[in-house]
Amino acid sequence: MKTAMNPRVFWGASVIVALMLSSTLIAPGASDLLFKAAQSWAIDTFGWLYVAAVAAFVVVVLVLGFGPAGRLRLGPDDSEPDFPYMSWLAMLFAAGMGIGLMYFGVAEPVQHYISPPEAQPGTILAAREAMAITFHHYGVHAWAIYALVGLSLAYFSYRRGLPLTLRSGLHPILGKRIHGPLGDAIDIFAVCGTVFGVSTSLGFGVSQMTAGLAYNYGWADTLSLQVGVIVVVMGAATLSVLSGADRGVRRLSELNLILAVLLMVFVMLWGPTLFLLRALVQNFGLYLDHFVQRTFTLYAYEPRAWMADWTLFYWAWWIAWSPFVGMFIARISRGRTIREFVVGVLFVPAGFTFLWMTVFGNTAIALDLGEAHGAIAQAVDANLSTALFKFLAYLPGAGFTSALAITLVAVFFITSADSGALVIDTLASGGADETPRWQRVYWCLLLGVTATLLLLAGGLGALQTATLLAALPFCLIMLLLAVGLVRQTNADLEGVAISEDAPAVSERLKRLFVPASRTEIARQILRSGVPALQSVRDAMLEEGWAESDVHVDEEGAAALTIHFAPDRIFRYHLAPRSRPLAAFTALEASESRRSHGWILSGWSEAQPEAQPRKRDLTGLSAEQIVHDVLLQLEGWRPGR
Numbered sequence: 001m002k003t004a005m006n007p008r009v010f011w012g013a014s015v016i017v018a019l020m021l022s023s024t025l026i027a028p029g030a031s032d033l034l035f036k037a038a039q040s041w042a043i044d045t046f047g048w049l050y051v052a053a054v055a056a057f058v059v060v061v062l063v064l065g066f067g068p069a070g071r072l073r074l075g076p077d078d079s080e081p082d083f084p085y086m087s088w089l090a091m092l093f094a095a096g097m098g099i100g101l102m103y104f105g106v107a108e109p110v111q112h113y114i115s116p117p118e119a120q121p122g123t124i125l126a127a128r129e130a131m132a133i134t135f136h137h138y139g140v141h142a143w144a145i146y147a148l149v150g151l152s153l154a155y156f157s158y159r160r161g162l163p164l165t166l167r168s169g170l171h172p173i174l175g176k177r178i179h180g181p182l183g184d185a186i187d188i189f190a191v192c193g194t195v196f197g198v199s200t201s202l203g204f205g206v207s208q209m210t211a212g213l214a215y216n217y218g219w220a221d222t223l224s225l226q227v228g229v230i231v232v233v234m235g236a237a238t239l240s241v242l243s244g245a246d247r248g249v250r251r252l253s254e255l256n257l258i259l260a261v262l263l264m265v266f267v268m269l270w271g272p273t274l275f276l277l278r279a280l281v282q283n284f285g286l287y288l289d290h291f292v293q294r295t296f297t298l299y300a301y302e303p304r305a306w307m308a309d310w311t312l313f314y315w316a317w318w319i320a321w322s323p324f325v326g327m328f329i330a331r332i333s334r335g336r337t338i339r340e341f342v343v344g345v346l347f348v349p350a351g352f353t354f355l356w357m358t359v360f361g362n363t364a365i366a367l368d369l370g371e372a373h374g375a376i377a378q379a380v381d382a383n384l385s386t387a388l389f390k391f392l393a394y395l396p397g398a399g400f401t402s403a404l405a406i407t408l409v410a411v412f413f414i415t416s417a418d419s420g421a422l423v424i425d426t427l428a429s430g431g432a433d434e435t436p437r438w439q440r441v442y443w444c445l446l447l448g449v450t451a452t453l454l455l456l457a458g459g460l461g462a463l464q465t466a467t468l469l470a471a472l473p474f475c476l477i478m479l480l481l482a483v484g485l486v487r488q489t490n491a492d493l494e495g496v497a498i499s500e501d502a503p504a505v506s507e508r509l510k511r512l513f514v515p516a517s518r519t520e521i522a523r524q525i526l527r528s529g530v531p532a533l534q535s536v537r538d539a540m541l542e543e544g545w546a547e548s549d550v551h552v553d554e555e556g557a558a559a560l561t562i563h564f565a566p567d568r569i570f571r572y573h574l575a576p577r578s579r580p581l582a583a584f585t586a587l588e589a590s591e592s593r594r595s596h597g598w599i600l601s602g603w604s605e606a607q608p609e610a611q612p613r614k615r616d617l618t619g620l621s622a623e624q625i626v627h628d629v630l631l632q633l634e635g636w637r638p639g640r
Contacts, residue, residue, distance in 0.1 A: 005439060006430040008184045013191035013428060017446065020196070025453060035465035042472045043308045043316065048298060050315040053475050055295050058144040060482045064151065065342025069489040073337050074151075075158040076631055081335035085344075090257040091332050091419075092349050100138075101260075101356055102409050103204050107387040109134050109361025110368065110380040117299075117306040122377075127365045128286065131279070134361060135287040136294045137314045138353045140346055145318045145478070147345040149326025150333065152481040154341070155488065158334045161627025163431025166190045166323060166477070172484040172491075186477065190323035191427050193470050195443075197321045198420035199450040205413040206230055206455065211385035212406045216399065226455050233410055234448035237417035242437055256415055259408045263401065264359050270395050271363040280358045287354070316471035319478065327423040338489070364391050417447055516618060518598045521576040522556040524618070525600065529574040532625035533560040536572075560629065570606045572629050574617070577601035604632035 024031045043050075064070065073079060081088065112130035119126040152169035162168035167183035174182065206226050214221035268276055299307050333341055364387075368376040372394055379390035392401045421444035428443070429435045530552060537548040537560060547563040557575035564570065576598050602625070603614040617625060 005428055005435075006184070006187070008181075009187045009191060009430070010428040010439075012184065012188045013195070013424075014446075016188065016192050017195050017450070020192070021450060021453060032465065035469060039316075039465050039469045040308070042469055043312045046472055046475075047308065047312045050312055050319070050471075050475060051296060051298055053479055054141050054145060054315050054319075057148045057478065057482065058141060058295070060486065061144045061147045061151070061342055061346060064485070064489060065339050065346070068493055070339030070342070071337060072155075072489060072492060073159070073335065074154040074333055074341060075335050079158070079335040081333075081340075083332055087254060088332055088336075089344060089348055090254045092329060092345060100201075100204075101353065102388065102405065102412060103208050103384065105356055105360035105388065106364045106376070106391045107380050107384045108137070109357060110364050110377055110387065113365050113368070114377045114381065117304065117310075127362075127369075128282075130365065131283045131358065131361060132286040132290060132294075133310070134357050135283055135354055136290070137311065138357060139287060139350045140291075141295070142314070142318045143346050143350050145315075145322050146325045146329060147342060148478060148482055148485070149322040150329030150345060151338065151341055152485045153327055153330035154333050155338070155485060157330065157431060159492075160488070161624060161630070164327070164330065165427055165431045166327075166481075168431070169481040169484050170477075172487045173480055187427050189470070189474065189477075190327075191424055193320055193474065194324040194327075194420060194424050194427070195447065195450060196470075197324055198416060198447055199454065201321075201416055202230070202413060202447065202451040203455060205409055205416070206233075206451065207385045208388070209406055209409050209413070211383065212389050212402060212409070215386050215389045216402045216406075223456060227452055230448055230452050230455075233413045234417060234444065237414045237421070237448075238441055238444045240414060240418040242440060256408070256411050259404065259411065260356075263404055263408060264356055266397075266401060267363055267395065268359045271359070272366055275366065276359055276362055279362045280355060283358055283362075284354060313468070316468045319471040319475050320468055322478065323427075323474070324420055324423050327426060328419045331423070331426065360388075360391070367391070367394050417444060420447055516598050518556075518576050518578075521598045521600050521618065525552075525556055525558055525574050525576070528620065528622040529600065529617075529625055530558050532622040532629065533558055533572065533574070535622070535626055536560060536629050537562075562633075568606075570604065570633060572602070572604045572632060574600060574602050574625070577614070602628060604629075 083091070109130045112133045113126050114121050116126045116129045116133075119129045149166075149169075153164060153166065156162045156168040156171060157164040160168075160171070162171055165183075165187050167174075167178040167186045170183075170186070171178050177183070178186075206229050209229050210219070210221045210225050213219040213225065219225060294311075297307075297311075329345060333345075336344070364376050368374060376387070376391055376394075380387045388405055389402050392398050392405065395401065421440055424443040424447075425435050425440050426432065429439065530550065533550045537550050540546055540548040540562060548560065550558065550560050552558045555575070557573065559574070560572040562570040577600075578598055599616050600618045600620075601614045602617040615628070617628065620628070
């Protein structure tokens, strides 16, 4: 059976997931109490850190996006985005907020309306404050957390040639140590957090789907129905994940966006349309007006439980979810500039979320103040899962819109599961883009089994609390990711290499003024070039993708040849090459007196393709030469 896994991460994470599941299954009540006590301690003690860190994340992402670094591309300078802009935005939306918007679109604004932190409950002032709070929790701050992780992953993987794993973002700080046990521990942590975070989200989705079936069609909302829903939806997710991000996840995300827009437009047209348009403008104005104040609010002078129950809870939840969403965003964002990335990730989904929350939240509050006479607020207080369907019952065509809502939750369920499985598989495989199917199926099934067992044992709350608790150490990791990303982008803008594996400034100057000899270049080919070519050859042969071989001739040149087909051959060459040195006088500039030095020249050629372009690879490490080989191979995709 073929594999592309990192065994330490794959099996280490699997064992930890099994141990966590066992503890919550054997003693769900005790686990819940233990995790909640630990979470309360973490929030009470480090709530200030969550608030300060999220504010820092917003500042870092904005500075990177709209500063000089914004022009840098997530990949080679001539790379193009993998997905069309609208498909990219649809996948961002589906992965980042899908089930949450469906579950809390009505519930959260109404909850703040009936129990605001400062205003009198159930009043117009409370309604206004409820929307400002909701915007704050689902706005730029949440997406800045996702954007920071996604930007770090995409930048270091696609531009710096490191694996698409969390450890890569710490390379400017930890150097080569990211390839050891410390890096494995970071990736194991990310895998476990993603498994538990996605599983609890799936629990929310199942609860809302079965509640909708019970409310609208009279089905008994039993554990058997919930398990049946998980089996059906996870089966569809497995089929989607097998088709990969380019087909399954992309198509489902586009369907998601279409269905969500249809439902939102229906509510907007049949609800108080003019009021909603006015409310959207005013809600956004309140959001901007209180942006800085709410960013740093901790109620330090008038402590209240509301802060821990809401804002700090959300910041911890978004941070805990960021390995999953950030990794997925990075995987679909290759080829975009940092500025495109920041605008797309930070503002477009947040803007759609503001519109969604206004349409559903303000309409629900307006109905509750009017013809519902408090019934929607009572439904929210009794069972969050039925709040959406109780709300839709006050609009025309409740049967159709409720069915559409259940379908939308199901599709969100599928996209969360399949994108979660793809992300976990990437992390557990050392950043590999293509992995054997059984690995993707393994993680997809594990997500379904985890959600099922927790629903059966009543341990979903304990696992959700444990996931939130994991946000504290990951908050510290994210701060290091921010430092590493700023250092690396600044270095790239200045043309200075800060990586341990990159040629130092002094080494580059040495090559300029003290040219290398042919013997030195031959040594580099044997020391770094040949091992690099051999590693690519071995990977190709191990996966059975194509026949490959490495040849070293008597002149010291090396070549990697990959036979995709008799008329489709890719070759990558490394050879010493003589070139004139820089001339500083007119006499030196004459060809007869011009000094010459030697460089390591690298170039690729493919049949049938254009003429090759030779590059200076002198002083590069084996890892960097591998990166160059893969970039050239990526630019010439066989069968394209």
